[in-house]
Amino acid sequence: MTMQSPMDVLARSATTTPSASVRQSVEVAKLIDESKCIGCKACQVACSQWNELSDDIGSTVGVYDNPSNLSDESWTLMRFAEVETQGALEWLIRKDGCMHCTDPGCLKACPAPGAIVQYSNGIVDFNQENCIGCGNCVTGCPFDIPRISKKDNKAYKCTLCSDRVSVGLEPACVKTCPTGAITFGKKDDMVAYGNRRSDELKDRGYKNAGLYNPSGVGGTHVMYVLKHADTPEKYSGLPSNPSVSPLVSLWKGAAKPLAVAAMVGAVVAGFFHYMKVGPIAEKEEDKA
Protein backbone atom coordinates (compact mmCIF):
# COMPACT_ATOMS: atom_id res chain seq x y z
CA MET A 1 0.00 0.00 0.00
CA THR A 2 1.31 3.42 -0.79
CA MET A 3 0.12 6.82 0.24
CA GLN A 4 3.40 8.49 -0.53
CA SER A 5 3.47 11.47 -2.77
CA PRO A 6 4.19 10.32 -6.28
CA MET A 7 6.53 13.27 -6.73
CA ASP A 8 9.42 11.92 -4.66
CA VAL A 9 10.20 8.75 -6.57
CA LEU A 10 13.83 7.73 -6.72
CA ALA A 11 13.40 4.54 -8.73
CA ARG A 12 10.51 2.66 -10.29
CA SER A 13 10.57 -0.96 -11.47
CA ALA A 14 10.77 -1.67 -15.22
CA THR A 15 10.93 2.01 -16.07
CA THR A 16 13.66 3.43 -18.31
CA THR A 17 12.88 7.13 -18.00
CA PRO A 18 13.22 9.24 -14.83
CA SER A 19 10.28 9.17 -12.44
CA ALA A 20 8.75 12.25 -10.86
CA SER A 21 11.33 13.31 -8.32
CA VAL A 22 10.89 17.05 -7.96
CA ARG A 23 9.98 16.63 -4.29
CA GLN A 24 12.86 15.48 -2.14
CA SER A 25 12.25 14.11 1.31
CA VAL A 26 14.65 13.35 4.13
CA GLU A 27 16.19 9.89 4.10
CA VAL A 28 14.78 7.91 6.99
CA ALA A 29 15.76 4.68 8.70
CA LYS A 30 14.56 2.25 11.33
CA LEU A 31 17.17 1.10 13.80
CA ILE A 32 16.65 -2.22 15.58
CA ASP A 33 18.86 -2.61 18.64
CA GLU A 34 19.08 -6.35 19.09
CA SER A 35 20.68 -5.95 22.53
CA LYS A 36 17.56 -4.24 23.85
CA CYS A 37 15.05 -6.67 22.35
CA ILE A 38 13.24 -8.99 24.75
CA GLY A 39 11.39 -10.96 22.07
CA CYS A 40 7.90 -9.95 23.18
CA LYS A 41 6.55 -9.83 19.59
CA ALA A 42 4.62 -6.62 20.25
CA CYS A 43 6.09 -5.35 16.95
CA GLN A 44 4.50 -8.30 15.12
CA VAL A 45 1.15 -7.54 16.71
CA ALA A 46 1.39 -3.82 15.97
CA CYS A 47 2.30 -4.59 12.35
CA SER A 48 -0.70 -6.87 11.92
CA GLN A 49 -2.98 -4.40 13.64
CA TRP A 50 -1.95 -1.28 11.74
CA ASN A 51 -1.87 -3.04 8.39
CA GLU A 52 -5.08 -4.94 9.14
CA LEU A 53 -3.51 -8.31 8.52
CA SER A 54 -4.68 -11.52 10.12
CA ASP A 55 -2.47 -14.42 9.18
CA ASP A 56 -3.78 -17.96 9.52
CA ILE A 57 -3.03 -19.64 12.82
CA GLY A 58 -0.07 -21.92 12.19
CA SER A 59 1.52 -24.64 14.24
CA THR A 60 4.51 -24.57 16.54
CA VAL A 61 7.79 -25.75 15.08
CA GLY A 62 9.56 -26.31 18.39
CA VAL A 63 11.05 -22.85 18.79
CA TYR A 64 9.67 -19.48 19.77
CA ASP A 65 9.32 -18.28 16.17
CA ASN A 66 5.62 -17.66 15.64
CA PRO A 67 4.61 -17.75 12.86
CA SER A 68 7.40 -19.97 11.64
CA ASN A 69 8.23 -17.74 8.69
CA LEU A 70 7.36 -14.49 7.01
CA SER A 71 4.28 -14.64 4.80
CA ASP A 72 2.11 -12.42 2.66
CA GLU A 73 0.22 -11.59 5.87
CA SER A 74 3.15 -11.58 8.31
CA TRP A 75 5.51 -8.81 7.26
CA THR A 76 7.75 -8.90 10.30
CA LEU A 77 8.88 -11.79 12.46
CA MET A 78 11.01 -12.29 15.54
CA ARG A 79 13.56 -14.99 14.81
CA PHE A 80 15.02 -16.73 17.87
CA ALA A 81 18.46 -18.31 17.63
CA GLU A 82 20.12 -20.28 20.40
CA VAL A 83 23.86 -19.79 19.95
CA GLU A 84 26.81 -20.98 21.96
CA THR A 85 29.46 -18.32 22.44
CA GLN A 86 32.56 -19.36 24.39
CA GLY A 87 30.66 -22.11 26.16
CA ALA A 88 27.80 -19.87 27.17
CA LEU A 89 24.32 -20.01 25.70
CA GLU A 90 23.09 -16.86 24.05
CA TRP A 91 19.56 -16.23 22.91
CA LEU A 92 19.83 -13.99 19.88
CA ILE A 93 16.57 -12.46 18.78
CA ARG A 94 16.25 -10.65 15.49
CA LYS A 95 13.25 -8.84 14.13
CA ASP A 96 13.24 -9.94 10.49
CA GLY A 97 11.56 -8.05 7.64
CA CYS A 98 12.31 -5.90 4.63
CA MET A 99 15.61 -4.02 4.94
CA HIS A 100 14.62 -1.29 2.44
CA CYS A 101 17.92 -1.48 0.55
CA THR A 102 19.41 1.52 -1.19
CA ASP A 103 20.11 -0.87 -4.09
CA PRO A 104 16.97 -3.03 -4.00
CA GLY A 105 17.31 -6.39 -5.76
CA CYS A 106 13.52 -6.80 -5.87
CA LEU A 107 13.07 -3.55 -7.81
CA LYS A 108 15.87 -4.48 -10.20
CA ALA A 109 14.32 -7.89 -10.91
CA CYS A 110 10.69 -6.73 -11.28
CA PRO A 111 9.37 -6.73 -14.88
CA ALA A 112 6.15 -4.80 -14.16
CA PRO A 113 6.39 -1.01 -14.48
CA GLY A 114 5.66 0.68 -11.18
CA ALA A 115 5.00 -2.47 -9.18
CA ILE A 116 7.99 -1.62 -6.97
CA VAL A 117 8.84 1.95 -6.13
CA GLN A 118 11.68 3.46 -4.13
CA TYR A 119 10.96 6.83 -2.57
CA SER A 120 13.55 9.49 -1.92
CA ASN A 121 13.14 8.86 1.82
CA GLY A 122 14.55 5.37 1.18
CA ILE A 123 11.38 3.33 1.55
CA VAL A 124 10.98 0.53 -1.00
CA ASP A 125 7.29 -0.11 -1.49
CA PHE A 126 5.31 -2.68 -3.43
CA ASN A 127 2.43 -1.36 -5.46
CA GLN A 128 0.14 -4.39 -5.66
CA GLU A 129 -2.05 -2.72 -8.28
CA ASN A 130 0.79 -3.08 -10.79
CA CYS A 131 2.09 -6.43 -9.53
CA ILE A 132 1.67 -9.34 -11.96
CA GLY A 133 2.61 -12.06 -9.48
CA CYS A 134 5.64 -13.45 -11.30
CA GLY A 135 7.83 -13.84 -8.21
CA ASN A 136 10.88 -12.09 -9.68
CA CYS A 137 11.15 -9.94 -6.53
CA VAL A 138 11.74 -13.16 -4.60
CA THR A 139 14.50 -14.03 -7.08
CA GLY A 140 16.11 -10.61 -6.71
CA CYS A 141 15.96 -10.13 -2.93
CA PRO A 142 19.22 -10.85 -1.04
CA PHE A 143 17.30 -11.19 2.27
CA ASP A 144 14.50 -13.62 1.27
CA ILE A 145 11.74 -11.20 2.20
CA PRO A 146 8.95 -10.88 -0.42
CA ARG A 147 6.11 -13.37 -0.28
CA ILE A 148 3.52 -14.06 -2.99
CA SER A 149 -0.03 -14.41 -1.72
CA LYS A 150 -1.77 -17.64 -2.58
CA LYS A 151 -5.08 -15.77 -2.51
CA ASP A 152 -4.38 -12.97 -4.98
CA ASN A 153 -0.90 -13.79 -6.42
CA LYS A 154 0.45 -10.39 -5.42
CA ALA A 155 3.75 -9.80 -3.66
CA TYR A 156 3.74 -8.43 -0.11
CA LYS A 157 6.30 -7.30 2.44
CA CYS A 158 6.95 -4.64 5.09
CA THR A 159 6.13 -1.16 3.78
CA LEU A 160 8.11 0.54 6.57
CA CYS A 161 4.61 1.93 7.21
CA SER A 162 5.03 4.24 4.25
CA ASP A 163 1.47 5.45 4.86
CA ARG A 164 2.32 6.49 8.42
CA VAL A 165 5.72 7.91 7.53
CA SER A 166 4.22 10.05 4.76
CA VAL A 167 2.11 11.87 7.35
CA GLY A 168 4.91 12.26 9.87
CA LEU A 169 4.30 9.20 12.07
CA GLU A 170 6.82 6.54 12.95
CA PRO A 171 6.18 2.92 11.83
CA ALA A 172 3.72 0.94 13.97
CA CYS A 173 6.40 -1.45 15.27
CA VAL A 174 8.52 1.48 16.45
CA LYS A 175 5.60 3.08 18.25
CA THR A 176 4.73 -0.08 20.11
CA CYS A 177 8.15 -1.42 21.14
CA PRO A 178 8.12 -1.44 24.96
CA THR A 179 11.91 -1.46 25.46
CA GLY A 180 12.90 1.17 22.93
CA ALA A 181 14.75 -1.44 20.90
CA ILE A 182 13.28 -0.01 17.71
CA THR A 183 13.86 3.63 16.87
CA PHE A 184 13.05 5.64 13.79
CA GLY A 185 14.33 8.90 12.38
CA LYS A 186 16.63 10.49 9.85
CA LYS A 187 19.06 7.96 8.42
CA ASP A 188 22.08 10.06 9.47
CA ASP A 189 20.79 10.32 13.03
CA MET A 190 20.08 6.60 13.18
CA VAL A 191 23.58 5.76 11.93
CA ALA A 192 25.09 8.06 14.58
CA TYR A 193 22.85 6.61 17.29
CA GLY A 194 23.64 3.05 16.17
CA ASN A 195 27.37 3.70 16.30
CA ARG A 196 27.01 5.24 19.77
CA ARG A 197 25.04 2.19 20.97
CA SER A 198 27.69 -0.10 19.48
CA ASP A 199 30.38 1.76 21.41
CA GLU A 200 28.37 1.37 24.63
CA LEU A 201 28.10 -2.37 23.99
CA LYS A 202 31.84 -2.54 23.35
CA ASP A 203 32.40 -0.84 26.69
CA ARG A 204 30.25 -3.54 28.25
CA GLY A 205 32.51 -6.24 26.80
CA TYR A 206 30.88 -7.01 23.45
CA LYS A 207 34.01 -6.21 21.50
CA ASN A 208 32.45 -7.19 18.14
CA ALA A 209 29.38 -5.02 18.55
CA GLY A 210 28.52 -2.88 15.56
CA LEU A 211 26.00 -1.35 13.25
CA TYR A 212 24.57 -3.51 10.45
CA ASN A 213 24.11 -1.24 7.44
CA PRO A 214 25.56 -3.44 4.69
CA SER A 215 27.36 -1.55 1.94
CA GLY A 216 26.87 -4.40 -0.58
CA VAL A 217 23.32 -3.18 -1.11
CA GLY A 218 24.29 0.48 -0.76
CA GLY A 219 23.23 0.53 2.88
CA THR A 220 19.76 -0.19 4.21
CA HIS A 221 16.92 1.81 5.68
CA VAL A 222 16.35 -0.81 8.33
CA MET A 223 19.54 -1.27 10.34
CA TYR A 224 20.53 -3.41 13.28
CA VAL A 225 22.77 -2.87 16.25
CA LEU A 226 24.27 -6.32 16.78
CA LYS A 227 26.33 -7.59 19.70
CA HIS A 228 28.08 -9.86 17.21
CA ALA A 229 28.31 -7.68 14.13
CA ASP A 230 31.32 -9.72 12.95
CA THR A 231 29.14 -12.82 12.55
CA PRO A 232 25.63 -11.68 11.62
CA GLU A 233 24.88 -15.22 10.41
CA LYS A 234 24.39 -16.15 14.07
CA TYR A 235 21.17 -14.17 13.95
CA SER A 236 19.13 -16.77 12.05
CA GLY A 237 21.20 -16.43 8.91
CA LEU A 238 21.46 -12.66 8.47
CA PRO A 239 23.95 -12.43 5.56
CA SER A 240 27.29 -10.86 6.48
CA ASN A 241 27.86 -9.32 3.10
CA PRO A 242 24.58 -9.15 1.19
CA SER A 243 24.49 -7.83 -2.34
CA VAL A 244 22.29 -8.14 -5.38
CA SER A 245 23.36 -11.48 -6.89
CA PRO A 246 25.70 -11.13 -9.89
CA LEU A 247 23.27 -13.48 -11.68
CA VAL A 248 20.47 -10.96 -11.15
CA SER A 249 22.70 -8.08 -12.31
CA LEU A 250 23.69 -10.05 -15.39
CA TRP A 251 20.07 -10.92 -16.09
CA LYS A 252 18.80 -7.36 -15.67
CA GLY A 253 21.93 -5.44 -16.65
CA ALA A 254 23.36 -4.12 -19.90
CA ALA A 255 22.93 -7.51 -21.59
CA LYS A 256 19.17 -7.00 -21.94
CA PRO A 257 19.09 -3.83 -24.06
CA LEU A 258 21.94 -5.31 -26.12
CA ALA A 259 19.91 -8.46 -26.68
CA VAL A 260 16.89 -6.39 -27.76
CA ALA A 261 19.19 -4.53 -30.17
CA ALA A 262 20.51 -7.85 -31.48
CA MET A 263 17.01 -9.17 -32.16
CA VAL A 264 15.84 -5.98 -33.87
CA GLY A 265 19.21 -5.77 -35.64
CA ALA A 266 18.84 -9.29 -37.04
CA VAL A 267 15.51 -8.36 -38.65
CA VAL A 268 16.94 -5.12 -40.06
CA ALA A 269 20.06 -6.93 -41.30
CA GLY A 270 17.86 -9.49 -43.05
CA PHE A 271 15.87 -6.72 -44.71
CA PHE A 272 18.98 -5.02 -46.05
CA HIS A 273 20.53 -8.32 -47.09
CA TYR A 274 17.46 -9.03 -49.19
CA MET A 275 17.58 -5.57 -50.74
CA LYS A 276 21.30 -5.81 -51.51
CA VAL A 277 21.75 -9.44 -52.59
CA GLY A 278 18.22 -10.17 -53.72
CA PRO A 279 16.39 -13.46 -53.47
CA ILE A 280 17.73 -16.78 -54.62
CA ALA A 281 15.22 -17.14 -57.42
CA GLU A 282 13.49 -20.29 -58.49
CA LYS A 283 14.34 -20.55 -62.16
CA GLU A 284 11.27 -20.22 -64.36
CA GLU A 285 12.17 -23.14 -66.60
CA ASP A 286 12.61 -25.38 -63.54
CA LYS A 287 9.06 -24.85 -62.41
CA ALA A 288 7.41 -26.95 -65.00
Added chain:
Amino acid sequence: METSSKDLPRYDDATRMNHWAIALLFFAAGLSGLAFFHPSLYFLTHLFGGGPWTRILHPYFGVLMFLCFIGIYIKLWRDNLLNKVDKQWLGQAGEMFAGRKENMPAVGKYNAGQKLVFWSMTISLLVLLLTGLLFWHAWFPALPVLARRIGVVLHALSAVVLVLTVIVHIYAAIWVKGTTRAMTRGTVSRGWAQANHPLWYRDVTGGK
Protein backbone atom coordinates in the same frame (compact mmCIF):
# COMPACT_ATOMS: atom_id res chain seq x y z
CA MET B 1 1.29 -20.73 -56.72
CA GLU B 2 1.87 -22.89 -59.74
CA THR B 3 1.82 -26.55 -58.95
CA SER B 4 2.43 -29.49 -61.16
CA SER B 5 1.91 -33.21 -60.98
CA LYS B 6 5.67 -33.54 -61.23
CA ASP B 7 6.20 -31.68 -57.94
CA LEU B 8 8.08 -33.55 -55.26
CA PRO B 9 6.51 -34.22 -51.85
CA ARG B 10 8.69 -32.76 -49.05
CA TYR B 11 6.50 -32.76 -45.93
CA ASP B 12 3.42 -34.82 -45.18
CA ASP B 13 0.33 -33.15 -43.70
CA ALA B 14 1.08 -34.25 -40.14
CA THR B 15 4.56 -32.69 -40.23
CA ARG B 16 3.22 -29.48 -41.74
CA MET B 17 0.46 -29.07 -39.17
CA ASN B 18 2.95 -29.89 -36.43
CA HIS B 19 5.26 -27.18 -37.80
CA TRP B 20 2.52 -24.57 -37.86
CA ALA B 21 1.34 -25.42 -34.37
CA ILE B 22 4.90 -24.81 -33.18
CA ALA B 23 5.03 -21.58 -35.19
CA LEU B 24 1.82 -20.21 -33.63
CA LEU B 25 2.93 -21.23 -30.15
CA PHE B 26 6.33 -19.67 -30.77
CA PHE B 27 4.71 -16.31 -31.41
CA ALA B 28 2.42 -16.71 -28.40
CA ALA B 29 5.23 -17.73 -26.05
CA GLY B 30 7.74 -15.40 -27.65
CA LEU B 31 5.64 -12.25 -27.56
CA SER B 32 4.38 -12.94 -24.03
CA GLY B 33 7.94 -13.65 -22.88
CA LEU B 34 9.42 -10.58 -24.57
CA ALA B 35 6.85 -8.51 -22.68
CA PHE B 36 8.83 -9.30 -19.53
CA PHE B 37 12.22 -9.26 -21.22
CA HIS B 38 12.71 -5.52 -21.22
CA PRO B 39 10.54 -2.57 -20.13
CA SER B 40 10.42 -1.30 -23.72
CA LEU B 41 8.46 -4.43 -24.64
CA TYR B 42 6.03 -4.48 -21.70
CA PHE B 43 3.31 -3.12 -24.01
CA LEU B 44 3.09 -6.63 -25.46
CA THR B 45 1.18 -7.68 -22.32
CA HIS B 46 -1.82 -5.91 -23.89
CA LEU B 47 -1.97 -8.67 -26.51
CA PHE B 48 -2.64 -11.22 -23.80
CA GLY B 49 -5.08 -9.37 -21.56
CA GLY B 50 -2.66 -7.49 -19.30
CA GLY B 51 0.31 -8.25 -17.06
CA PRO B 52 -1.14 -10.95 -14.81
CA TRP B 53 -2.75 -12.84 -17.71
CA THR B 54 0.48 -12.69 -19.69
CA ARG B 55 2.34 -14.07 -16.66
CA ILE B 56 -0.25 -16.85 -16.28
CA LEU B 57 -0.34 -17.85 -19.96
CA HIS B 58 3.33 -17.63 -20.97
CA PRO B 59 4.52 -20.89 -19.34
CA TYR B 60 1.62 -22.87 -20.80
CA PHE B 61 2.40 -21.57 -24.31
CA GLY B 62 6.01 -22.58 -23.74
CA VAL B 63 5.29 -26.07 -22.47
CA LEU B 64 2.84 -26.68 -25.34
CA MET B 65 5.43 -25.47 -27.85
CA PHE B 66 7.98 -27.86 -26.39
CA LEU B 67 5.56 -30.80 -26.53
CA CYS B 68 4.73 -30.03 -30.17
CA PHE B 69 8.43 -29.76 -30.97
CA ILE B 70 8.99 -33.31 -29.72
CA GLY B 71 6.84 -34.52 -32.63
CA ILE B 72 8.84 -32.75 -35.31
CA TYR B 73 12.10 -33.63 -33.55
CA ILE B 74 11.38 -37.34 -33.70
CA LYS B 75 10.52 -37.05 -37.38
CA LEU B 76 13.49 -34.96 -38.47
CA TRP B 77 16.47 -35.48 -36.16
CA ARG B 78 18.16 -38.14 -38.31
CA ASP B 79 18.04 -35.93 -41.39
CA ASN B 80 19.77 -33.19 -39.40
CA LEU B 81 22.86 -35.07 -38.26
CA LEU B 82 25.92 -33.16 -39.42
CA ASN B 83 28.34 -34.77 -41.85
CA LYS B 84 31.56 -33.96 -43.77
CA VAL B 85 29.84 -32.04 -46.54
CA ASP B 86 28.27 -29.80 -43.89
CA LYS B 87 31.70 -28.77 -42.68
CA GLN B 88 32.66 -27.82 -46.22
CA TRP B 89 29.35 -26.01 -46.67
CA LEU B 90 29.88 -23.96 -43.54
CA GLY B 91 33.42 -23.08 -44.66
CA GLN B 92 31.91 -21.60 -47.81
CA ALA B 93 28.87 -20.02 -46.17
CA GLY B 94 30.11 -16.57 -47.25
CA GLU B 95 29.40 -17.51 -50.88
CA MET B 96 25.85 -18.43 -49.92
CA PHE B 97 25.29 -15.09 -48.19
CA ALA B 98 26.60 -13.31 -51.27
CA GLY B 99 23.87 -15.06 -53.26
CA ARG B 100 26.26 -17.33 -55.21
CA LYS B 101 24.37 -20.48 -54.43
CA GLU B 102 25.88 -22.31 -57.43
CA ASN B 103 29.30 -22.36 -55.71
CA MET B 104 28.01 -24.34 -52.75
CA PRO B 105 28.63 -28.07 -52.37
CA ALA B 106 25.74 -30.40 -53.22
CA VAL B 107 23.62 -31.16 -50.17
CA GLY B 108 20.92 -33.67 -49.24
CA LYS B 109 17.56 -32.93 -47.62
CA TYR B 110 19.05 -30.20 -45.44
CA ASN B 111 22.09 -27.99 -45.80
CA ALA B 112 24.37 -27.24 -42.86
CA GLY B 113 22.63 -23.92 -42.13
CA GLN B 114 19.26 -25.64 -41.84
CA LYS B 115 20.78 -28.32 -39.63
CA LEU B 116 22.28 -25.74 -37.30
CA VAL B 117 18.89 -24.03 -37.10
CA PHE B 118 17.34 -27.37 -36.14
CA TRP B 119 19.84 -28.07 -33.36
CA SER B 120 19.81 -24.48 -32.12
CA MET B 121 16.02 -24.71 -31.79
CA THR B 122 16.23 -28.10 -30.11
CA ILE B 123 18.79 -27.04 -27.53
CA SER B 124 17.30 -23.63 -26.79
CA LEU B 125 13.80 -25.11 -26.38
CA LEU B 126 15.12 -27.77 -24.01
CA VAL B 127 16.97 -25.15 -21.93
CA LEU B 128 13.89 -22.89 -21.97
CA LEU B 129 11.71 -25.71 -20.66
CA LEU B 130 14.07 -26.86 -17.93
CA THR B 131 14.99 -23.38 -16.70
CA GLY B 132 11.43 -22.12 -16.98
CA LEU B 133 10.29 -24.77 -14.51
CA LEU B 134 12.80 -23.38 -11.98
CA PHE B 135 10.86 -20.13 -11.57
CA TRP B 136 7.33 -21.10 -12.52
CA HIS B 137 6.08 -19.66 -9.24
CA ALA B 138 2.50 -20.85 -9.64
CA TRP B 139 3.58 -24.51 -9.59
CA PHE B 140 7.03 -24.53 -7.99
CA PRO B 141 7.10 -21.74 -5.39
CA ALA B 142 9.54 -23.37 -2.97
CA LEU B 143 12.66 -23.88 -5.08
CA PRO B 144 15.98 -22.53 -3.75
CA VAL B 145 16.64 -18.94 -4.74
CA LEU B 146 19.93 -19.90 -6.43
CA ALA B 147 18.03 -22.25 -8.75
CA ARG B 148 15.66 -19.41 -9.62
CA ARG B 149 18.55 -17.04 -10.32
CA ILE B 150 20.37 -19.49 -12.57
CA GLY B 151 17.01 -20.28 -14.17
CA VAL B 152 16.13 -16.71 -15.11
CA VAL B 153 19.55 -15.98 -16.63
CA LEU B 154 19.66 -19.12 -18.78
CA HIS B 155 15.97 -18.74 -19.70
CA ALA B 156 16.55 -15.22 -21.01
CA LEU B 157 19.75 -16.24 -22.81
CA SER B 158 18.21 -19.25 -24.54
CA ALA B 159 15.14 -17.18 -25.43
CA VAL B 160 17.37 -14.72 -27.31
CA VAL B 161 19.11 -17.63 -29.07
CA LEU B 162 15.74 -19.07 -30.10
CA VAL B 163 14.39 -15.74 -31.35
CA LEU B 164 17.55 -15.08 -33.40
CA THR B 165 17.37 -18.61 -34.80
CA VAL B 166 13.74 -18.18 -35.81
CA ILE B 167 14.60 -14.88 -37.50
CA VAL B 168 17.24 -16.72 -39.55
CA HIS B 169 14.79 -19.56 -40.22
CA ILE B 170 12.02 -17.25 -41.48
CA TYR B 171 14.42 -15.10 -43.47
CA ALA B 172 15.91 -18.11 -45.24
CA ALA B 173 12.42 -19.24 -46.24
CA ILE B 174 11.63 -15.82 -47.68
CA TRP B 175 15.04 -15.45 -49.31
CA VAL B 176 15.23 -18.77 -51.12
CA LYS B 177 12.24 -18.64 -53.44
CA GLY B 178 10.11 -21.74 -53.76
CA THR B 179 10.82 -22.81 -50.17
CA THR B 180 7.73 -21.78 -48.20
CA ARG B 181 5.45 -23.98 -50.28
CA ALA B 182 7.18 -27.00 -48.77
CA MET B 183 5.35 -26.11 -45.55
CA THR B 184 2.22 -24.46 -47.01
CA ARG B 185 1.51 -27.08 -49.72
CA GLY B 186 3.80 -29.94 -48.77
CA THR B 187 5.49 -30.06 -52.16
CA VAL B 188 8.39 -28.38 -53.95
CA SER B 189 9.20 -28.00 -57.62
CA ARG B 190 11.75 -30.27 -59.22
CA GLY B 191 13.81 -27.25 -60.18
CA TRP B 192 13.90 -26.06 -56.57
CA ALA B 193 15.01 -29.47 -55.38
CA GLN B 194 17.71 -29.76 -58.03
CA ALA B 195 19.05 -26.31 -57.33
CA ASN B 196 18.96 -26.40 -53.55
CA HIS B 197 19.07 -30.03 -52.47
CA PRO B 198 20.55 -32.02 -55.41
CA LEU B 199 21.42 -35.12 -53.38
CA TRP B 200 17.92 -35.27 -51.92
CA TYR B 201 16.53 -34.76 -55.45
CA ARG B 202 18.56 -37.73 -56.61
CA ASP B 203 17.32 -39.83 -53.70
CA VAL B 204 13.62 -39.12 -54.16
CA THR B 205 13.58 -39.28 -57.95
CA GLY B 206 16.07 -42.10 -58.38
CA GLY B 207 18.17 -39.77 -60.51
CA LYS B 208 15.47 -39.26 -63.14
